[in-house]
Amino acid sequence: xxxxxxxxxxxxxxxxxxxxxxxxxxxxxxxxxxxxxxxxxxxxxxxxxxxxxxxxxxxxxxxxxxxxxxxxxxxxxxxxxxxxxxxxxxxxxxxxxxxxxxxxxxxxxxxx
Ligand SMILES: [Fe+2]
Numbered sequence: 606x607x608x609x610x611x612x613x614x615x616x617x618x619x620x621x622x623x624x625x626x627x628x629x630x631x632x633x634x635x636x637x638x639x640x641x642x643x644x645x646x647x648x649x650x651x652x653x654x655x656x657x658x659x660x661x662x663x664x665x666x667x668x669x670x671x672x673x674x675x676x677x678x679x680x681x682x683x684x685x686x687x688x689x690x691x692x693x694x695x696x697x698x699x700x701x702x703x704x705x706x707x708x709x710x711x712x713x714x715x716x717x
Contacts, residue, residue, distance in 0.1 A: 624649075624717050652715050659710070662703045669696035 677689035710716045
């Protein structure tokens with residue numbers, strides 16, 4: 606039996622099994638899904654959208670680093686190069702933030 610805990614007023618079952626409860630593995634899991642509420646499905650839908658957003662954000666941050674790196678190499682003056690270095694640093698910080706969020710979702714079992 607999964608460990609059930611309450612987070613934000615919603616029931617969650619040992620997070621790895623959260624996805625199993627929603628999607629199941631076949632006929633044998635039908636009983637496990639009987640207790641699901643509309644709120645469970647909304648929550649899963651929101652989590653999946655958030656995960657897709659994170660993947661998209663990760664791509665954009667990589668593109669930002671690549672773009673500013675190219676501009677840095679093309680810059681003709683030190684003032685411009687310094688600005689691009691700062692922008693690259695900022696994009697890398699964003700990358701770490703997004704990667705951290707993805708890692709957290711994976712740790713919680715919210716990633717599929
Ligand atoms: Fe960014």
